[in-house]
Amino acid sequence: MRTLTLYLLLCITVVAQDQTPNDAGGGPLPAEFGDSQDLNSIQYTQIAALKEAVLPVRQRHEGGLLDIGILLATRRELLEAQLDASKEKTERLDAIQDAFIDSLKTWQRINVLRISGRKGGEPDAEGRARAELFRFHEMWLEEKDQQEKARN
Secondary structure, eight states: OHHHHHHHHHHHHHHHHHOOOOTTSOSSSOTTTTTOOOHHHHHHHHHHHHHHHHHHHHHHHHTTOSOHHHHHHHHHHHHHHHHHHOOSHHHHHHHHHHHHHHHHHHHHHHHHHHHHTOTTOOHHHHHHHHHHHHHHHHHHHHHHHHHHHHHO
16 A cells, blocks of 8 residues: 555656646646635645545445555544545534544445455455454544543
């Protein structure tokens, strides 16, 4: 997984370095970034892009074309972007809860495959999905605890 991530980052860096900005708004970043100095607009653009990426990644995983790690990493990256962008406590809890529910559905599907002995239900995939599920549950409990402490 780390090798794949490093490879993708290297490819993106090489492509970005090969492109030069022009007057028409071209260059390494999409036009919607433009000259924006507003961190919130960039974060929300990132969240929108990650949301669009999660569905095809999930579909490719369900079709047996992708490793579970790529699906989990994409979902985790989306959650981290949502947490970075959200300031309100309820938004943060909702983002973590959405990630938990998504992870629960993923784990349930993998567990069904595991029980039936089909491809995609390997013990390591089931374990990774379960670990992600517990990670999101732990994050939700920590966030809830921080909110309780801030209230008191």
